[in-house]
Amino acid sequence: MKAKITITLKNGVLDPQGKAIEGALSGLGFSGAGDVRQGKIIELKLDETDEAAARAKVEDMCRRLLANPVMENYSIELTA
């Protein structure tokens, strides 16, 4: 299976990079764009064919390495 993990900063956590991007967008003349938040996407392939097992494995990866639960949320998308 393939997994796509989206990692974002938790609500309320200051995102200075998002703010800078917002400022740059406004500088380019894009009006009406706000609340810019920057995150990251991690893609990986798994040998697992069972979706529940794959999800459990990726959850474990997120908790132990891919995301920092102090400041980040994550969501997992699995495809065959």
Next chain:
Amino acid sequence: MKTSVIVFPASNCDRDAVVALEQATGKTPDMVWHGDAELPATDLIVLPGGFSYGDYLRSGAMAARSPIMRAVVEKAKGGTPVVGICNGFQILTEAGLLPGALMRNAGLDFVCHSVTLMVENNQSIFSSAFEKGQAVNFPVAHHDGNFFADSETLDRLESEGRVVFRYVDNPNGSARDIAGIINDAGNVLGLMPHPERVISPLLGGVDGAAFFKGLVEAVG
């Protein structure tokens, strides 16, 4: 007294830490490679500053999962004093030895200058050389030094006297101006500023020499 400095790929303050420890103990510390699984006999461990693993994923994230860190965590839980400076602080939070996280500086700038810190608690082994409320000057040099934790954690750190150093003029947006904290057992310190860079008048200051001397005396 035996000391160890852990060396990760792209540590860049490891040799400074060695010189500072040498000056304070009179003995050359062991430099321990991140890929080693075991530590030599040691009474004090320093995780130095730098950009371990190129700050991949998050600052300190990869280093915190390196083989040597399993040994460091075990020693720390057994009571061995551990100091994490700058990237070392980031590694300690990522390894779960200290609460919170170090995020991108609020102003986005890499900050690189001397800062004045207030010694908030001089009852720790890391600060007994100083008076409570004393101002000390250490340099900072970091991009990710913005200490973050939820308010409950921050309240606990404050009420338990675990904020050891606080910025007088906050350079990075850190919650409650926090520059350095200890764990609940009091044997692990993480701080963003660099005491190892001010150990001689030739380097522009000696507050760091007092820091290491005090620590070595407190550890015995």
